[in-house]
Amino acid sequence: MSTALETVLYTAKTHTVGGRTGTGKSSDGELDVKFSSPGSGKPGTNPEQLFALGYSACFIGAIQVAAGKLKVKLPEDTSVDAEVDLGKTSSGDFQLAVRLNVNIPGLEESVKRELAETAHQLCPYSRMTRDGVKVELKVV
Structure with a gap:
């Protein structure tokens, strides 16, 4: 089931050439990467690494919410x-599969679990x- 957006807050724009062995960059120039296939040993990142970074950053934002x-009070070194x-x-x-290892130091286990589960409901990823x-x- 998809949910239509009522309000667009931000649109990421990228341009990719060559797929897993090409290059990609964002329209604002902040991201400019070379791709290589996972396990190839060649220089460059891959879509799975970028997805992992994006998901983990977004998930921390959801933990903050x-x-x-x-x-x-969320510890600054939450990761x-x-x-x-x-x-x-x-x-x-x-197909993809994901594991998120959530580290929230200094809080009780039940609070950590509640934060992680609530974030999992909130996070767009x-x-x-x-x-x-x-x-x-x-x-x-």
């Missing part, structure tokens, strides 16, 4: 380590992957 809603797997399903289709990509959420 959750902390505000729950009136919890998320994202792992994005690229694999094949039994039918041979390419989490909603985008729901029902299509397996996302394992682990509080460390």
Whole structure:
């Protein structure tokens, strides 16, 4: 089920040439990357790394929103380590799987878990992957 946007807050614009062995850049020039296939040993990043960075940054933002809603002071060194797997399903289709390792130091385990689960409901990346990509959420 998709939900139509009522208000657009920001539009990211990029241009990519050559796919997994090409280049990509953002319209504002802040991002300019060379791509290489995972495991090729060639210089460059890959879409899975970029997705992992984007998801983890967005997820921390969602944790910050959750902390505000729950009136919890979030430690500045809160972090998320994202792992994005690229694999094949039994039918041979390419698919992603995600693990988010959430580190919120100095808080009780129950508070950490509540923040992570609330963030998982709020994060646009989490909603985008729901029902299509397996996302394992682990509080460390």
